[in-house]
Amino acid sequence: MYSQGANLSEGQKQLISFCKTLVSNKKIMIFDEDTSHLDQETEEKLLDFAFNHFKEQTFIFTSHSGNVRKKCDKEFNINSNKMTLLEKGNSYEIIR
Secondary structure (H helix, E strand, O other), rough: OOHHHHOOOOEEEEHHHHHHHHHHHOEEEEEEEEOOOHHHHHHHHHHHHHHHHOOEEEEEEEOOOOHHHHHOOEEEEEEEEEEEEEOOOOOEEEEE
């Protein structure tokens, strides 16, 4: 591996970053588009592992991925300085 991962793909860098966050074992872990460059199969395996082995932790994801959204208990939409809690069939404005 070259300095700062120069020879790694974006997906490989994201995988390493995601795993480094998991092994930090913090109570709250934040992932900012950390699966956007992974293939769907790898993303699903990684999310399954995280959600099955870190049940006591809180995960916060920023993501456009449907796989990530399916795994989460709550989904928020942030748009035009407004945050909305999304639930099936309903939405609730939280912050404006």
